[in-house]
Amino acid sequence: xxxxxxxASSVNSLNLNTNSGGAVKTSSNVEFSRTLKNSMAQGxxxxxxxxxxxxxxxxxxxxxxxxxxxxxxTLASEGIAPGAVAPMPGAASLPGASGNTGMxxxxxxxxxxxxSQNVYMLGLQQxxxxxxxxxxxxxxxxxxxxxxxxxxxxxxx
Amino acid sequence: MPSATLDKNSxxxxxxxDIPRQEAIALLEAGYFLxxxxxxxxxxxxxxxxxxxxxxxxxxxIALGHLYFSEGKSELAVxxxxxxxxxVPTSATAQAHLGEAxxxxxxxxxxxxALQKAIQMDPHGLTAKFAQELLRAxxxxxxxx
Numbered sequence: 001x002x003x004x005x006x007x008a009s010s011v012n013s014l015n016l017n018t019n020s021g022g023a024v025k026t027s028s029n030v031e032f033s034r035t036l037k038n039s040m041a042q043g044x045x046x047x048x049x050x051x052x053x054x055x056x057x058x059x060x061x062x063x064x065x066x067x068x069x070x071x072x073x074t075l076a077s078e079g080i081a082p083g084a085v086a087p088m089p090g091a092a093s094l095p096g097a098s099g100n101t102g103m104x105x106x107x108x109x110x111x112x113x114x115x116s117q118n119v120y121m122l123g124l125q126q127x128x129x130x131x132x133x134x135x136x137x138x139x140x141x142x143x144x145x146x147x148x149x150x151x152x153x154x155x156x157x
Numbered sequence: 158m159p160s161a162t163l164d165k166n167s168x169x170x171x172x173x174x175d176i177p178r179q180e181a182i183a184l185l186e187a188g189y190f191l192x193x194x195x196x197x198x199x200x201x202x203x204x205x206x207x208x209x210x211x212x213x214x215x216x217x218x219i220a221l222g223h224l225y226f227s228e229g230k231s232e233l234a235v236x237x238x239x240x241x242x243x244x245v246p247t248s249a250t251a252q253a254h255l256g257e258a259x260x261x262x263x264x265x266x267x268x269x270x271a272l273q274k275a276i277q278m279d280p281h282g283l284t285a286k287f288a289q290e291l292l293r294a295x296x297x298x299x300x301x302x
Contacts, residue, residue: 133297134294134297134299137290137293137297137299138294138299140290140293140294141287141290141291141294144283144286144287144290145257145287147283147286147287148250148253148283148284148286148287149189149219149220149223149250151250151282151283152219152250153182153185153186153189153216153220154182156170156178156185156214156216157170157178
């Protein structure tokens with residue numbers, strides 16, 4: 001094959017490549033949309049899981065927890081593949097959702113126990129403070145009495 | 158004024174007999190020392206002797222009152238402090254010890270009056286401090302039972 005023939009063949013192949021590269025492609029971008037939804041659902045689910053256990057003890061926590069619950073439910077219903085959204089453990093522990101569960105009750109009981117312990121310890125502390133004051137007063141009386149008598153003897157006239 | 162006066166030249170204390178001041182002080186300190194050792198009878202003999210030896214001094218009576226007080230005989234202590242006050246009416250120390258004994262007899266009103274009087278007699282001295290500490294302890298109900 002001569003050089004001229006090789007050149008002509010290369011030009012033909014270039015033309016072919018150019019034609020195929022210039023074709024208009026249309027894409028529906030379905031994968032990107034699904035990925036975004038899944039990510040948002042997972043984020044909301046994780047946030048909800050973190051917030052739900054402490055929701056009863058934070059002012060406004062119940063509202064925020066319910067809102068996150070709704071968000072995850074909505075995202076899950078809009079074409080998200082099953083299993084994309086993580087299950088929500090403790091969802092039943094939402095106040096007003098399905099009543100107090102064991103976790104909520106145990107935390108409440110723990111809080112009550114801590115409060116009664118604090119009251120008891122405050123009482124003890126008060127008692128110790130009173131005792132300390134009395135012992136200090138007695139100590140001062142004895143010391144000043146000793147000093148007074150010593151002074152009386154040394155000034156004996 | 159007490160008649161057991163100090164002769165500044167010879168450092169003698171004039172009582173029934175003249176005694177050097179340092180010896181009189183040593184005598185009273187010996188009484189306190191015996192009392193600390195628990196030998197109350199010997200201490201009592203010393204204080205009674207010193208009170209007889211220096212009939213116009215308040216210090217032996219105060220010491221004897223202290224001895225009775227330490228034995229829990231608050232009424233006898235009150236009498237001794239009153240005797241000290243008869244000898245030296247301006248004795249703030251006797252007044253404060255009287256207040257202390259009265260506190261233990263549950264005579265709070267009289268005790269507080271006696272202690273306040275002691276503070277007035279010697280407002281800046283050790284006796285006033287002693288009386289103030291007693292009043293403070295009384296406010297904290299230390300003497301209540």
